Amino acid sequence: MKNNESDVFSFLITNKDFRDWVLDPNDERSYYWKKWMNEHPEAINEVKKAREFIERMTFKKEQLSHEEENELLEKIIANKKPAFESKYSKRRKTLFAIDQWVRVAAILVICFMSAIFIESFFHEIQLEPVVVAVEWKTVENPKGIKSKVTLPDGTMVMLNSASEIRYPKVFSDSQRVVELKGEAFFEVVRNEHKPFIIHSERITTEVLGTSFNIKAYHFGEDQHIAVVSGRVKVSNTEGDTEILNPNEMGLIGSDNLIDKTSFDLKHITGWKDGIISFKRASFTDIQEQLSIWYDVDFEIEEGFKMENVYTGEFHNETLENVMEGIAYSSGFTYSISDNKVLINK
Structure with a gap:
């Protein structure tokens, strides 16, 4: 600003x-x-x-047309000419000079009157706010559900659990704008004349045609944009920007700064292929991801603390199998009742 x-x-x-x-x-x-x-x-x-x-x-409609100017000019000239033509060349030259001055004066009058008219016209303009109804469509996934969305331009979006995407039913002629809450993987149809813009929690992402992953849950401190192909321009709410190339990720932390780094493709995008991946994850990270993935809540016994961090991945596994693997390597016990996971010391 x-x-x-x-x-x-x-x-x-x-x-x-x-x-x-x-x-x-x-x-x-x-x-x-x-x-x-x-x-x-x-x-x-x-x-x-x-x-x-x-x-x-760019005012055009209220100006005199070329034909109207000529007509007005001829009327002015007609009224100024003498009623007779002289037979002598000297008088003809005099009349010719007068005729030229009349033409010049007429043009100046037209320009002056047009300027006055335009100025007075715009002083009377009352600018009204432009209110145009935009027809939007929203796709919202609850916890435990993932879905594939095809946008009006053919762009494919894999929408993660607990996520929402909002987009116009018809994109404009100049740009393609969508809004995202949560996480999604985009495969954007290339169009050099219509940039694709994604507004999310603390990030604005702009591309022409590429594939990338955005994670921008409102409850998470860290958000990211990970580029698989093409180039991506990322902006934060402070107006800082970074250009990301393939295999680069922009990480936006609690300080709202953009940190450019590399990333593990399977760890970041594996969720869309049924892979849960943990990399030096704290129990808070594990709890957050499993809650979204399986639509469960965690109840933790007072005094519980997982001392170590956890690294591992699971391919299309049940909640029971995932919890069994984590609990065994991390040294705690658990039980599952309905949609609740109880963690014991």
Whole structure:
């Protein structure tokens, strides 16, 4: 966000997306700029000024057409010409000079009157907020359920448990915008003219066509974007950005900074293939992942503490088998009753 009004005004009138919204509004553009104004209420007046300026610069409908200008010019000239033609060349030259000056004066009158008309017209404009209904679709998975979603452009999304994706039923002509809560793996159809933008908890991700994993659960401190193919631009809420290439991951911690690192493909994306992977996981990490995966709650006996961290993976295993493996290597006992896991010392 800019620090003063002139910077905001300059930012808006030079922003192609903003100009496109003013001159050719559609559902997607209106949604984006309405959301932008909600996030920057102090800039509303500058938005109105910028809209008026852009509309004024592209003003066409109220100007005189070329034919109308010629017609008005001929009427002015006709009224100014003398009632007779001289037979002498000297007088013809004089009349010709007068005729040229009349034409110049007529053009100046037309321009002056047009300028006054346009100025008065725009002073009377009352800018109304653009309200356009955007038809959105939401897919929400409860705990224990995963699903595959096909977006309007053909992009494939594997949506993890306890996750939600929201997208317009029809993408706009300029960009493809979706909203994500939780975790999903995207295989984005490439379109160099329509960037694909994902808004999640503390991350904005922009791509043209690629495959990557986003984890952005609201209850987790760490969120990430892991790129499998293509290139991805990642931004945090502070406006910091990073470009991620294949096999690179942007990790956003509690400090909201973007830390670029490498990643283990199976550990990060194995969930979509039925693989639960733990890598030096604390019991809190284990509890969180199993709760989402199997839709269970944990009840922990007072005084319990898992001293070590756990590393391992399970392929399409039942909750009982997973708990048996973790409990055996970590030295605790457990029991399962309905949708509750009881952990004992």
